[in-house]
Amino acid sequence: MIPHVNFKSGVPVYLQIVEQVKAAAAGGNLRPGDALPSVRALAEELRINRNTAARAYAELESEGVIETRQGSGCFLKANGASPLRHAVRSERLAGELDAVIVQAHHLRITDSELQSLLKERLATFRERRDDAPDGQP
Amino acid sequence: MIPHVNFKSGVPVYLQIVEQVKAAAAGGNLRPGDALPSVRALAEELRINRNTAARAYAELESEGVIETRQGSGCFLKANGASPLRHAVRSERLAGELDAVIVQAHHLRITDSELQSLLKERLATFRERRDDAPDGQP
Amino acid sequence: MIPHVNFKSGVPVYLQIVEQVKAAAAGGNLRPGDALPSVRALAEELRINRNTAARAYAELESEGVIETRQGSGCFLKANGASPLRHAVRSERLAGELDAVIVQAHHLRITDSELQSLLKERLATFRERRDDAPDGQP
Amino acid sequence: MIPHVNFKSGVPVYLQIVEQVKAAAAGGNLRPGDALPSVRALAEELRINRNTAARAYAELESEGVIETRQGSGCFLKANGASPLRHAVRSERLAGELDAVIVQAHHLRITDSELQSLLKERLATFRERRDDAPDGQP
DNA sequence: GTGGTCTAGACCACC
C-alpha cells in the first residue's frame, strides 16, 4: 500500500500519508497485521525526506492506528477498543457532521440529497472492504 | 450575531469566526441581507485585533458568503446560484463525507449509527431554522 | 542579485522588490534556474522584516516568475509559455501603452519623441542582456 | 464627457475619473476650454458621493489639467508649459516605458512587436483627435 | 536550514 502525495496541494505531505493510511484501513485495503512499507522505502518511493515519512508513521502510531516493532517494521493494529466512551466518540463525530451539514447548505445540497450521498458513500466503502478480504490484493 | 472564539483551541481565530458565520447562515440565525457587526465592533467585542476580524470577513467574502460595501459594512448574501455545477458540488461534499466515514471507522461507530447521527443533526438544524424565521429576534 | 529599496518613495517595499526581480529577469541579470537570496538573507540585507521579503516572493510566485521549493529556496522560472493567448497578452500591454501615451501628452512629449525614447530604452535592455550571458558573473 | 467607473476593480473611484479625464484630454474628446460636468451632476450621474467627485476634480486641478472658476464650473486648461525641463520630463517617461518593457518581456512580446504596438496605439489616438475637432461631438 | 501562517499595530482610502 503506497500512498500518493500531491506536493502542490498545500496540505502537509506527512498528513496526506496519515490520511491515506487511515482511509485504507477504513476501506479494507489494509487489514490488521498487514505490513506497511519501511520508512526508507516509503521515502524513496515518494521522493520525500525520510524525516517526513517517519513523522507520518509517528503520528499514526500516536493515534493508535499502527504499531512499530523495532527491527521488523510497521504493522496495522487491530481497530482496538477506543479509550473514549461511546458518547464522547459520537459527540466528536457529530461536530464533524455539523461542519458537513453547514457546507452542504452553502453548496445548496438538500438534506435528503445529503442523506442519500452518505448512504452511497457508505455502500462504496463496504464494497471495497468486501472486495479486499485479505488486505491489498 | 456575535461569534464566540476559543483562544486555546489552536484553531486560528479568524477561521473560527468564518465557520460560525457560515453555520449561522446555514442554521437561520443570519438571513440574507442581515448586517454583520462592523470590523471594529467585532474586534472590540472579541478582544481581537481589527485585522483578525477583517481577515475573517475577507475570507467570507471570497467564499461568496457575505458582501462588503465600503463605508456601509458587511451583509449576508443571498445563498445565490453557485457558480459550480451540481455534480461538482456534490462531488466536493462526497470528499468531506468520506473523511467523516473514515473517522467514524476509527472511532468504531457503525454505518447505521452514523446515518442516525446525520439524521439527528439535520433535524436539529431544521428546528433552529424554523425557530428563527426573521433572523435572530 | 540584491534589490535596492527606497523607504521614502511611498511605494510598498514588497512591490519594489517584485518589480526589481522582474526587471532583472527581463534584463538578463537573472536567468532561469538562478537562485534568489533566501527570505532571511534578503530581509537582513535590506533591513526589512522577513514577512515583507516573503510577501514579495509570494507575489512573484503567484505571477509565475519564480518557483519556491520548501527547504531549498526560490528560483527563477523559465519564461514559460504564458497561459494567455497572444491576443490577450498584447491587448493587456496595449492598455499600459495607452497610459504612457496619455502621460506623454500631458508632459508635452511628441509622438515621435516617444517612439525614439522607446527605441532607446529597448536598446539599453538588449545591451544589458548581452553583457550578462551567464547571469550576473 | 461622462466618465464610466467600475466599482469592483479595486482602483479608487476618484482615480478612475482622473485617468479618464486625462485620457479624454489626450485623445481629443476634451479640448481646452471645454466644460466638465459640475461636481454634483457628476456625483448624481455616477451614483457616487459628492466628496469623491470633488476629490477627483481637486486632483485634476492640482495636476494643472483643469481649472475651476468659482460659480461657473470646471474647464479643461490648455496643455500649458510644464514647469519641468524637457530632460526631466522625458526621464520620467523613460521610467514608465521601462516598466512596460519589463512587462512585455514577461508577456513574451518581442521588441519589434512592442514598437509596432506603440505605433498602432499612437495612430489610434491621433485619429481620435482628428475625428473630434470641436471637443466631444 | 528553508518558506509559511497567524496575529498585531499603524496608517490609508473611501463614503
Added chain:
DNA sequence: GTGGTCTAGACCACG
C-alpha cells in the same frame, strides 16, 4: 464612520 493595506513579530511546518 466604514473596510483595506503594509509592515512587523512570534511561531510553526517542512526538508
